[in-house]
Amino acid sequence: MIGILSLTKIFKSRGETVRAVDAVDLQVNEKEFFVLLGLSGSGKTTLLRCVAGLEKADGGEIKLGDDVVSAPERGIFFPAEDRALGMVFQSYAVWPHMTVFENVAFPLANGKRKLPRVKVRERVMGALELVQLGALAERPVPFLSGGQQQRVALARALAVEPKVLLMDEPLSNLDARLREEVRDEIRNLARKLGITVLYVTHDQVEAMALADRIAVMSGGKILQIGAPQELYHSPQDRRVGGFLGSMNEFEGAVQTDGRIKLGFGFVKCALPNQKSTEVIVAIRPEDVVVSAAPSGMKNEFSATLESQLFLGDITVYQLSISGAKLRGKTTQADRELAAGSAVHVRLPAENLKIFPK
């Protein structure tokens, strides 16, 4: 539904050129919920704005359905108003001088694809019902809460019945509890309406909760595209792994017998196809197995429990194996363990991730 081919956007400021989006290729399928994930400055918002037509790309091609809407090399550029999209903005961007109804109706009554008046009412009320704001239609938007304003913005974007919905960090201005609520609502609506969504966020939890597929971006390039589980468990890039969740990382050297020598001993695991012998071995805290008694399985080391942090649903361990620090995380903490006690730490081979150094 959205096809992006070697898209490039360059910003020039005071003689410095920044390749905000650097030859990015991307295919978003029909009805797919696709999330662009990255830190600020990674180029994800610029990419989205290029798709929206709010930025003019400098190179490459953007297709919506079968239509090429941006191809600067061939002089093709559709401005935003000619792309028939829906978009939800970070600041909500609901018009404060209008009521809820007027906000949703404005593009329908004034846009390029105008509807007859009777149909506008029908369409607006339908969209407001979708976001459960039907009862507040006549209220001026400044009298709404942040969450409600964001719903108005969502209804406005859905009312034009777009085939593609763009969302630019729509939840970042909401408080934590509301964020989860609206997030689930967005996910359900997108499923129900069978709409294609391109969604930008810097929050990895949000990304994993929403996405069919995620593209992790950094420095204007895409590091990896994949389903949330795939990215979380098998990141191809250390930055991707680190971005989706915390990791313990150790430097290691691959031995001729296939084992990897770490600072505190040897581990055994499947090695990826790669030439370098200098590697980084990484493991997520929740994959670290901590026990008082040894299990006798491989990749186990004796260690010291330096401290533990009880967070209610989980407990975080601060561990040290012969001086090497690592973090463990579990939902089933052994209540007998106390800070300072000797423990056994196992790094299961199937959970070890190997990256080139």
Next chain:
Amino acid sequence: MSVTEYAQTLRLKPAAVNWSQVLILTVAGVAAMAIIGLLITIVWMSFRTGVPGQPSPYTLSNYTALLSDPYNYRVMVTTLIFSGVTIAVAIPLGFLFAWFIERTDLPGKALAMSVLSIGILFPTFLKAMGWVFLCHPRIGVVNIFLMQLFELKSAPFNVATLGGIGFVQGLTLTPLAYVMISAALRSMNPALVEAANVHGVSKLKTLLGVELPLIWPALFSAVIWMFTVAIAAFDVPGVIGMANNIFTFSTAIYFMINPNEGLPRYGLSGAYGTLMVIFSLILMVPYFIALKQSHRYQIISGKSYQSRPVELGRWSLLGWGLLGLYFTLAFILPLLAIFWVSLLPYMQAPSRQALASISFERYTSLALDSGLLQAAWNTLMLMVLVPTLIVFVCAAISWIVTRSRLRWRVALDAVAFLPHPVPNLLFALAIAYFALLISNVVPVYGTIYVIMAVYLVCWVSFGTRVLNNSMIQLHRELEEAAQVGGVSTLRILLKVIVPLIRPGIVYAWIWTSLSAYRELTMAVFLASPKSQVLSTYIWGQWHGGGLGDAAAIAIIMMAVMSPLVTTFWIFARRQQHVESAA
């Protein structure tokens, strides 16, 4: 739905021409070209001789005439001294009042602030008239009164001197100085002052050692601004100076176009004008450098935190003493003098005999004066049409400057700013020349429309400053949301942006309307017998010897203006637009 169907159902195609952007660009472009065109006209006429429309060779004779006549050097020196006196009066007063109002616990400072801020709108030429009635050596009531009382041989005060007109001009510019300086004081980080106080520095030493050096760049830029205003000032030199043979740049130019005998000398006035344009543009260099410097000291945080005001105690008497003296000299006495004169058949000092001859006869006879009614009608037309058009033009320009990504937007902003530093009377001069030039084809010379045109051109700079400010505060996404919804640029401007910046638009409208009401300088260059406005009607009476009638009309003008200004002030206070009034 398949991908192909998506394309078919939507039939995406971009519009061939973006008409709304074409319209916006045209409006802004015409305004910018008018500004530049009029400036070029000034320079062009300086290289020509004779009356506009006459064939003329290109010549440097105007410049040689300018440089060879000692009269012109006298005008230059007169203007410089006049400006110097003006600055010497306005800046210290403005600074003192700003300090009292912004930094101390002076009781009733809201009132002082209101009077000072709306004082900018008080018609300057009326103040000048009032001062003539007060302190003219022959007709000034103060002089007559004192001479009778103490049996003096000569008048103790004389406002009809260079120092006198500079003093009166200084009084009229004090509110502007106050507004500029108080804005600087307000935006200065109060922690800098508190740091000095906490560490044991006295109030006076802090004022001199911390505050003054910190606002020095702002003060300096205010001085330069005053200077550009003073060298172009027309009202006071025109009302008081001209009749007493004291000529500054502006009145000298007026006299060249309206000589007592002979033909108007447009070429020479063009040479004067060219020099004034160059000079005022050169002055903008240090002005902007100082302004940039002063911004460095401002608080960055959006949250304004109020410093504890200086406790004045008994010193507040001094504050109110100064303010009271200023209000008396600048507003109360001149107005009273005008009112007094308007009631008398001839000039007299207050006495029992004079009181007996008081009557409202002038007012009743003026009510039937058809010339005055025509002038009032013309003024009303300008007060409605000019601000309405200004708002449209400025909305277009400000949108381009703050919202579009056109490469020329910075240049457009600079051009729209030009009428601010360049003396407005030059635009009036240029448009008069231009109207005469085309008078055979388009007979607009001497009509109200040329006056309207020059107001439009000159006040675009004020309007764009206000609307730039409003538009820049609007979140870009409010506009983008409509854009993605398929709404055209013009509709976005009219239905999203304009409603959201309505306070700024209303503010610009009212200010421009009131300016049209009080404006004398530009009107005096362009008004003909059939296109009189109130200010030029008074001007005509004044120089035709009808001082009493001029006074009566002035009182009527003030009576009409006061409720308008009060309404405006209440509105502006509510919209917190006070600072941008400068």
